[in-house]
Amino acid sequence: MIEQWGRKREILTALAGGQFVSGEELAKQAGISRTAISKHIDALEDYGVEIFSVKGKGYKLANPVSLIDEDQLTRSLNHRCFYFDELPSTNAFLLKHVHELTAGDICIAEYQSAGRGRRGRSWVSPYGCHLYCSMYWKLEQGMSQASGLSLVVACSLVKVLQSFGIEDLGVKWPNDIYLNNKKLAGVLIEMSGQADSECHLVVGIGINISMSQSQGDKIGQAWSDLSANPSCPSKTELAIALQKQLQQDFSTFEQLGLTAFLPRWQEVDVFFGKQVKLLMGDNQIEGICKGVDESGAILLETDNGIKAFVGGEISLRSAT
Structure with a gap:
């Protein structure tokens, strides 16, 4: 596993410049065959890394890949x-x-x-x-x-x-x-x-x-x-x-x-003071978001006053 990811990291490092790099150059830098490079590229794509492959030009990252130091x-x-x-x-x-x-x-x-x-x-x-x-x-x-x-x-x-x-x-x-x-x-x-x-x-x-x-x-x-x-x-x-x-x-x-x-x-509540709706299973309640209370429950103002709601199954949406 260490060797496998070591090779893939070498390839990603070589492609980090944002330019096309030939399979031949990648193989030379990694000390492996071009066929092996192609297999590592395919594997990286399976892991969600998008890589352009153009005949005569080589490989290029579609988006930057930043790894932890x-x-x-x-x-x-x-x-x-x-x-x-x-x-x-x-x-x-x-x-x-x-x-x-x-x-x-x-x-x-x-x-x-x-x-x-x-x-x-x-x-x-x-x-x-x-x-x-x-x-x-x-x-x-x-x-x-x-x-x-x-x-x-x-x-x-x-x-x-x-x-x-x-x-x-x-x-x-x-x-x-x-x-x-x-x-x-x-x-x-x-x-x-x-x-x-x-x-x-x-x-x-x-x-x-x-x-x-x-x-x-x-x-x-x-x-x-x-x-x-x-x-x-x-x-x-x-x-x-x-x-x-x-x-x-x-x-x-x-x-x-x-x-x-x-x-x-x-300060950063995107719904504070706005008309929202709470979705709770098949039920829905609309009102004005008044922030949260000391327990973390959301406060909703309706015609019946301000009421607190809390629970993992509640979804909050804009009403507009």
Whole structure:
């Protein structure tokens, strides 16, 4: 496996300049045959990397592929980072090893074969194109303490992106991050433990870095990525800043609860003060979004007053 990905990484490095490189030149650089190069190219395409192949010119990346700098990552963090070229799911990996972890440890993969989003949805995870990162945390007071934590994660991510100069960001309850009113990132929190005792928490984050149109067509909603943003940091810098911000904000959350983050949430809530509808199974309620309360429930103003709604099966949509 190491040798297999080592060759593929060499090929991606050779193609990183954005120009066509002949199969002969790639073979020479890698010290393998042109047939072997062709097989590695085919395999990379199977992992979601789009590569132009033109007879007489060679190969060229259709979109930039940015890989994590593992050395920079480990030098910059005081916690363990488990880094893989491919995994079924970064969340699943950490959940499997919770008893061996320390709060703040992270897992990053360049490709997920079974990436997951909220409500069991799949998360499009082509190799090297985006950031797929999960962080472990332990809540001593149990699952009951985790109420509203997904909103904290969304606020943390927005703060990190803003620190790099990225603007026009917003959050959509409970934990989607938007750029220019299109989905940029999502959060999936999974837990194991008891309601009122030690609880193991894994926070998974997927951020679109460089999305091709064919990948985007699989998503089924309006999306955005960071590729055209002049302030876009490297994927490694983003991962480092995100781990540090999450660790800081989780510590604050444990001490002060969600209340400390409500002003930050309201500043970037894309639906605050707007007409929205909540979809709950076969039921639908319309009203004006009034933000969230101290537990993370969304507040909706209707003719009957303001009421709080919370639950993993609720979807929020614009009513206009």
